[in-house]
Amino acid sequence: MPSGFWRGRRVLITGHTGFKGAWLCLWLRGLEAKLTGYALAPASAPNLWDIVGAETRSVIADIRDPARVREAVLAADPQIVIHMAAQALVRESYRDPLGTYATNVIGTGALLQACRELVNLQCVLIVTSDKVYENHGAGRAFEEGDRLGGEDPYSSSKACAELLTAAFRASFFGDGPPIASVRAGNVIGGGDWSADRLIPDCVRAIESGSKVTLRYPEAIRPWQHVFEPLSGYLALAQALVQTPEGAPRAVNFGPDPASFCAVREVVDAFSARFTGKPGWQPGTAAQPPEAHALSLSSGLAERALGWRPCLSIAESLAWTADWYQAHAAEEDMLRFSEAQIAKYRALRGGGE
Helix, strand or coil: CCHHHHCCCEEEEECCCCHHHHHHHHHHHHCCCEEEEEECCCCCCCCHHHHHCCCCEEEECCCCCHHHHHHHHHHHCCCEEEECCCCCCHHHHHHCHHHHHHHHHHHHHHHHHHHCCCCCCCEEEEECCHHHECCCCCCCCECCCCCECCCCHHHHHHHHHHHHHHHHHHHHCCCCCCEEEEEECEEECCCCCCCCCHHHHHHHHHHHCCCEEECCCCCEEEEEECHHHHHHHHHHHHHHHHCCCCCCCEEEECCCHHHEEEHHHHHHHHHCCCCCCCCEEECCCCCCCCCCECCECCHHHHHHHCCCCCCCHHHHHHHHHHHHHHHHCCCCHHHHHHHHHHHHHHHCCCCC
């Protein structure tokens, strides 16, 4: 993948003020893409976007507003669209199921409808979730052709977004630019302060000297550093533009199976890198149900794109802890973040 592919390309990223979106903007800015972001204002303070996002053209608006989405899309005239705007939390989906469906389904539809008017569009990536699959707890790694489903509003809404994407692709983009969906697991990395996420909960516990309360300490999740799926998204987008006939239209980007581990193990390993680690305690309040085990097969990504994860769970946690320690030490976090991306790209041989 020659690094010049992104130079000068117009890219629209929805959800750019979020954790993954801010990292993707920083990465693409380093590759000299011409970026426009569309998202709500950051949901937390502090947040990664305020650290790294100053040089990106930013539209602060709601993905559920079709007229505003259309206006921003046509003004940006993107060649590549990467749709990351979402309500991304399972527990929040129980608190606000209709809002979750509106964002994840209607928002996706509003974006794709606007993309129909673009004459220079080359491809669209719709970012969903590893939770789009119907999960009966069998423990088998999910493959792209497995049945979609979801028993909670978040998972169901993401499966609906997949179905909507497939319908728009078949109905309106059959002879047009390719549209693909991408599915990844639980991402970790520096700069995440979101509510109801494990690493941010650990960071807040370390700062306050309290223990982390875990809802499901034995739950197995496919942990991966945020750079891993982002590198896959960029690889797939490039393939969709350069070799559209052979590029898949739905791809898992999961970690190595050795990185599948329990929630409590992640807390122990992450906290061990800090002085005065907080430890954890099981939650006692009633919690909405979540799948005990969830894993993805990335075989298609390797076969079609030559993509495979390159960070172990220990390395992912170390890079994440290093970022928060540097932030606590008041280092220049824009430069630190750029250096982490450069280090990761070097591991992949300098490509995207």
